[in-house]
Amino acid sequence: GAVVSQHPSRVICKSGTSVKIECRSLDFQATTMFWYRQFPKKSLMLMATSNEGSKATYEQGVEKDKFLINHASLTLSTLTVTSAHPEDSSFYICSALRALRIEGEQFFGPGTRLTVL
Amino acid sequence: SQQGEEDPQALSIQEGENATMNCSYKTSINNLQWYRQNSGRGLVHLILIRSNEREKHSGRLRVTLDTSKKSSSLLITASRAADTASYFCATVASGANSKLTFGKGITLSVRP
Numbered sequence: 001g002a003v004v005s006q007h008p009s010r011v012i013c014k015s016g017t018s019v020k021i022e023c024r025s026l027d028f029q030a031t032t033m034f035w036y037r038q039f040p041k042k043s044l045m046l047m048a049t050s051n052e053g054s055k056a057t058y059e060q061g062v063e064k065d066k067f068l069i070n071h072a073s074l075t076l077s078t079l080t081v082t083s084a085h086p087e088d089s090s091f092y093i094c095s096a097l098r099a100l101r102i103e104g105e106q107f108f109g110p111g112t113r114l115t116v117l
Numbered sequence: 118s119q120q121g122e123e124d125p126q127a128l129s130i131q132e133g134e135n136a137t138m139n140c141s142y143k144t145s146i147n148n149l150q151w152y153r154q155n156s157g158r159g160l161v162h163l164i165l166i167r168s169n170e171r172e173k174h175s176g177r178l179r180v181t182l183d184t185s186k187k188s189s190s191l192l193i194t195a196s197r198a199a200d201t202a203s204y205f206c207a208t209v210a211s212g213a214n215s216k217l218t219f220g221k222g223i224t225l226s227v228r229p
Contacts, residue, residue, distance in 0.1 A: 004159075006159075032215065034216070034217070041224075042221070042222075043205065043219045043220060043221045043222050044160075044205070044219045045219075046216065046217070046218070046219075049216060091157070093159055093160070095160070095217075097215055105150055105162040105165050106162065106215070106217060107162070108152075108159040108160040108161070108162075109159050110158055110159040111157070111158060111159050113157070
């Protein structure tokens, strides 16, 4: 199967600090990864699309300077929440598309729960 | 913005019964997918149905798609307590290059 990992699974930080979340495709190459945010008992909201070797494409309303995305290799994308505030507390989930697959299913990581104090 | 809208929002059934969940969407799609999420976890892909398909089966799952009504249904037969989870439909709009738009989700509880 296609496995996607996220690290860390849970992080608590102080307001004003930056937090980096890693998303890795463990057994396949992913030219495209997606970052979602999910509030309790709510649906997933797409934040940005991350393409290997190029700048991420952010959805409307998502601050690119606050949520920095880097997709440096075919198996790793990172999301950095800069100067985190309590309202950034959420469940962040990444997903990955296999290389050369256009319409196929996305493989999701287990999520990272961020709590900003 | 959210595209898929599922109903009901919550469903509680007895083990062994069938569970039917519906999803409606607004725009033209390339495909529609159903995902499952256990509490506090990531999503697991269940099934994908393309816009030119009307029905698809996978084990105890049956998905239908009616593009004229812009709706889909997910049927889980002979439900088990382990099926308890949230279920989401998600669409890939035509020309959207794999970007998924999720519905609000349905919480399914299967009582043992």
